[in-house]
Amino acid sequence: MAILRLSRSRRLSIIIAISFTFFAIEIGVGFYTRSLALVADAFHYLNDLIGFIVALAAIKVSNKPGSTPASLAFGWQRSQLLGAFFNGVFLLALGVSIILQSVERFVSLEKVENPKLVLIVGCVGLTLNLISAFFIHAEHDHGPHGHHASDSENSQTSLTMEFQNVEAVHENHRHHNVASAVTKGHHDLGVMGVFLHVIGDAINNLGVIIAALVIWLAKYEGRFYADPGVSMGIGIFILLSAIPLVKNSGSILLESVPLGVKLDDVRHDLETIPGVDSIHELHAWRLNQNKAIATAHVVTTNSSLESFMDQAQRIRECLHAYGIHSVTLQPELPASSTGSGFEPLSANGNGNQGIRARDGSTSTCRIACRSACEPLTCCG
Structure with a gap:
C-alpha cells in the first residue's frame, strides 16, 4: 500500500493535521454544548498534539547533521525527554483540573445542550483516532525506513553473538543476566508511547459517545450526571497515564543508574x-531512554600506556555487556608505584576520597580536589 511507503515525518505530519483540526472542532462544540466530557477530551487531545509536534521536530533535527546548538552539544539528546517531562506535568495539572470541575458539576448540575452534536463529534473523534492508530501501527510494523522483520532478526542475532563472545572472556562476572535482558526483543518505546496515547484518546471518545447516548435517549432527570461522570473517568485516566510518564522521564533527568544495573556488581x-x-x-547514568554513560577512575598495577589500553578494552567489553556503550576511564597508579609509563600524580588537599582495594586495604584518590572544593564534588 502507498500509505506504508510514507516516511515517518510525513505520517506524523498527517496525524498532526488531523489532530489539530479535530481539537479545534471538539473544543468549540464542547463549550457550545456545555459538555465537560467533550472539553476534557479536547484538552487531552491538545496534549497529544503537542507530543506529536515535539516528535516531528526531533525527527527534523536528527535528519540535519550539524544542526545541534553548540551550547547544547551533550544535553540536546535529552530534548525529547525534557518535552516528555513537561508533557507529563501538564497532564497531571490537566487531570486534577478536570476532576475538580467534574466534582463541581456533580454538586451544581448543568444540562448538556444538543447531545446529538456531542454524539456526532465523539464518533468523528473515534474514527480519526482509529485512522491515526493505523498510521502509527503501520510504522511500528514496518519501521521508519521500511525494514522487514528479517533485518531486525539478523541484527538481534549479531547482538546475541556479540554478548556471548563477551561472556566467554568474562566468565566470573555478574553481567550475564543483564546481557540476556538486553538481547530480548523490544519495541520502539517512542512509537509505542504515541500509539498508546492515540488508543487512550479513542477510549475517551467512547466515553463521550456513551454520555451523549445516555443524555439523548434516557428520560429521567439524572441522565445529565453522565457528562461529569465520563469527564471524571477521563480525568482519572489522564492522571494514571501521566504519573508513570513523569516518574520515568524525571528519573532519567535525575541521571539514574541504567535499568537492571547495580554499581556494586559493575565494580x-x-x-x-x-x-x-x-x-x-x-558513576553510571542514563543520558536518555536509549543511551547510558559511565565514568571511572582505574587504579592499575601496570605502568605502561599499552598495558592500560588492553585493560581499558576489557573494561569496555564488560560495561558493554551492561548496556553501557559510552565510557570515560581515568588511569591512576597506586600510591606506592613509580614508573615511566604514567606520570605519578600527587593528591591535592587532604585527599579524603577513600578507595577500598580487593585485598581490603584503603588507598586514596591520586587526583583529589583542594579542601575548599570538596563540598562541590559529587562524592565528597
Missing part, C-alpha cells in the same frame, strides 16, 4: 580484570 566485575587494583569514582 566487582571491573576489579576482577587482571591488572586492575581497584575502581573508584564509578
Whole structure:
C-alpha cells in the first residue's frame, strides 16, 4: 500500500493535521454544548498534539547533521525527554483540573445542550483516532525506513553473538543476566508511547459517545450526571497515564543508574580484570531512554600506556555487556608505584576520597580536589 511507503515525518505530519483540526472542532462544540466530557477530551487531545509536534521536530533535527546548538552539544539528546517531562506535568495539572470541575458539576448540575452534536463529534473523534492508530501501527510494523522483520532478526542475532563472545572472556562476572535482558526483543518505546496515547484518546471518545447516548435517549432527570461522570473517568485516566510518564522521564533527568544495573556488581566485575587494583569514582547514568554513560577512575598495577589500553578494552567489553556503550576511564597508579609509563600524580588537599582495594586495604584518590572544593564534588 502507498500509505506504508510514507516516511515517518510525513505520517506524523498527517496525524498532526488531523489532530489539530479535530481539537479545534471538539473544543468549540464542547463549550457550545456545555459538555465537560467533550472539553476534557479536547484538552487531552491538545496534549497529544503537542507530543506529536515535539516528535516531528526531533525527527527534523536528527535528519540535519550539524544542526545541534553548540551550547547544547551533550544535553540536546535529552530534548525529547525534557518535552516528555513537561508533557507529563501538564497532564497531571490537566487531570486534577478536570476532576475538580467534574466534582463541581456533580454538586451544581448543568444540562448538556444538543447531545446529538456531542454524539456526532465523539464518533468523528473515534474514527480519526482509529485512522491515526493505523498510521502509527503501520510504522511500528514496518519501521521508519521500511525494514522487514528479517533485518531486525539478523541484527538481534549479531547482538546475541556479540554478548556471548563477551561472556566467554568474562566468565566470573555478574553481567550475564543483564546481557540476556538486553538481547530480548523490544519495541520502539517512542512509537509505542504515541500509539498508546492515540488508543487512550479513542477510549475517551467512547466515553463521550456513551454520555451523549445516555443524555439523548434516557428520560429521567439524572441522565445529565453522565457528562461529569465520563469527564471524571477521563480525568482519572489522564492522571494514571501521566504519573508513570513523569516518574520515568524525571528519573532519567535525575541521571539514574541504567535499568537492571547495580554499581556494586559493575565494580566487582571491573576489579576482577587482571591488572586492575581497584575502581573508584564509578558513576553510571542514563543520558536518555536509549543511551547510558559511565565514568571511572582505574587504579592499575601496570605502568605502561599499552598495558592500560588492553585493560581499558576489557573494561569496555564488560560495561558493554551492561548496556553501557559510552565510557570515560581515568588511569591512576597506586600510591606506592613509580614508573615511566604514567606520570605519578600527587593528591591535592587532604585527599579524603577513600578507595577500598580487593585485598581490603584503603588507598586514596591520586587526583583529589583542594579542601575548599570538596563540598562541590559529587562524592565528597
